[in-house]
Amino acid sequence: MISFDSAAVVAPDGTEILRPITLTLTEPRVSIVGANGSGKSTLARLINGLIEPTTGSVRINDLYTVRDGAEVRKAVGFVFTDPAAQLIMPTVIEDVELSLRRTHKYPRDRRTAAIAALERFGLEALAERSVHTLSGGQKQLLAIATVLSTSPATLVADEPTTLLDLHNSMRIGDLLMSLAQQVIVVTHDLELAARADRTLVVADGSIIFDGDPAEAIAHYRASVTQ
Numbered sequence: 001m002i003s004f005d006s007a008a009v010v011a012p013d014g015t016e017i018l019r020p021i022t023l024t025l026t027e028p029r030v031s032i033v034g035a036n037g038s039g040k041s042t043l044a045r046l047i048n049g050l051i052e053p054t055t056g057s058v059r060i061n062d063l064y065t066v067r068d069g070a071e072v073r074k075a076v077g078f079v080f081t082d083p084a085a086q087l088i089m090p091t092v093i094e095d096v097e098l099s100l101r102r103t104h105k106y107p108r109d110r111r112t113a114a115i116a117a118l119e120r121f122g123l124e125a126l127a128e129r130s131v132h133t134l135s136g137g138q139k140q141l142l143a144i145a146t147v148l149s150t151s152p153a154t155l156v157a158d159e160p161t162t163l164l165d166l167h168n169s170m171r172i173g174d175l176l177m178s179l180a181q182q183v184i185v186v187t188h189d190l191e192l193a194a195r196a197d198r199t200l201v202v203a204d205g206s207i208i209f210d211g212d213p214a215e216a217i218a219h220y221r222a223s224v225t226q
């Protein structure tokens with residue numbers, strides 16, 4: 001369960017990036033939509049402590065993102081729009097192994113777990129490839145496989161399909177919707193957003209609609225055409 005209690009983010013220059021938000025997210029799939037610069041990424045980053053609230057608090061069950069940062073980051077995996085931001089090792093398998101270094105102490109166990117993570121997403125044939133040679137879709141799948149290899153309870157994905165073609169965005173969308181984890185997805189892909197259980201519409205640092213995805217998207221469309 002993710003809880004925001006009057007959580008607000010103010011930039012160092014005093015700009016209000018996110019106005020105080022109080023809500024609880026228990027649904028398996030939550031989508032977040034809204035215009036560029038409305039505050040979606042800031043909201044998503046609050047969930048795993050990448051951004052700390054200036055006032056108020058954010059909790060994952062009993063863990064506070066500020067007080068319990070390390071535990072929160074174990075519980076909440078984060079997938080970035082551009083997988084290059086999180087794929088840093090020379091080869092595919094080394095990248096997965098890097099994320100397993102805390103949970104698997106011995107190199108042999110790490111290798112076994114990394115191979116299993118790649119197999120789960122049909123990436124095992126790419127294990128020894130340089131991450132730079134992968135296609136955009138393969139990179140995004142690998143980024144998700146890497147994050148999920150540590151078994152976080154919650155996955156936050158910030159525009160995970162933005163750089164992908166139709167086939168790959170459908171593939172990533174299907175994957176996100178089929179995971180056992182709670183998934184919070186920030187997206188401009190309204191078809192993907194519509195597949196959630198609950199949708200938040202963000203505008204100018206506030207949540208202007210919170211509820212049924214179809215109604216939320218209609219509200220978002222109406223707010224754009226006004």
Ligand SMILES: Nc1ncnc2c1ncn2[C@@H]1O[C@H](COP(=O)(O)OP(=O)(O)OP(=O)(O)O)[C@@H](O)[C@H]1O
Pocket residue numbers: 011012013015017034035036037038039040041042043
């Ligand atoms: N450190 C900062 N100082 C000042 N303004 C900031 C800072 N960080 C973010 N902002 C501003 O806060 C607003 C919200 O940014 P955020 O990245 O959350 O938007 P977003 O809805 O995810 O946008 P997009 O869809 O374009 O990714 C933007 O106007 C951004 O420029």
